[in-house]
Amino acid sequence: VQLVESGGGLVQAGGSLTLSCAASGNTFSFSVMAWYRQAPGKERELVATLSEHGNTYYVDSVKGRFTISRDNVKNSLHLQMNSLKPEDTAMYSCAARADGEALSTILNYGMDFWGQGTQVTVSS
Numbered sequence: 001v002q003l004v005e006s007g008g009g010l011v012q013a014g015g016s017l018t019l020s021c022a023a024s025g026n027t028f029s030f031s032v033m034a035w036y037r038q039a040p041g042k043e044r045e046l047v048a049t050l051s052e053h054g055n056t057y058y059v060d061s062v063k064g065r066f067t068i069s070r071d072n073v074k075n076s077l078h079l080q081m082n083s084l085k086p087e088d089t090a091m092y093s094c095a096a097r098a099d100g101e102a103l104s105t106i107l108n109y110g111m112d113f114w115g116q117g118t119q120v121t122v123s124s
Contacts, residue, residue: 001025001113003094008118016082021094021115023075032101033070033077037090051101084122093117
């Protein structure tokens, strides 16, 4: 399985970006897909998740601004990011689990597959 992110870039505060993650390889259904981010000098942070049943999770700092979506036909995941802030600056990575969609499972056992990441930089 390969996950390849795209869509990152430089944007001014208040602007928008849409990240995409294309999945290829074994064409089985992921139980949950997610976006993580890691800023320089900080720990990796779970930003949003979307399960195969449509359940979502957002970290508090992005609620109301980011939207996660999935295209099951194209095996792709997206993150629409609006009202971007300088503190959103980070490397954003796509990840997936083959089974187990509960947040506790994700937090305790992590994800099975990872992309390389795409850089998002928000200028003030």
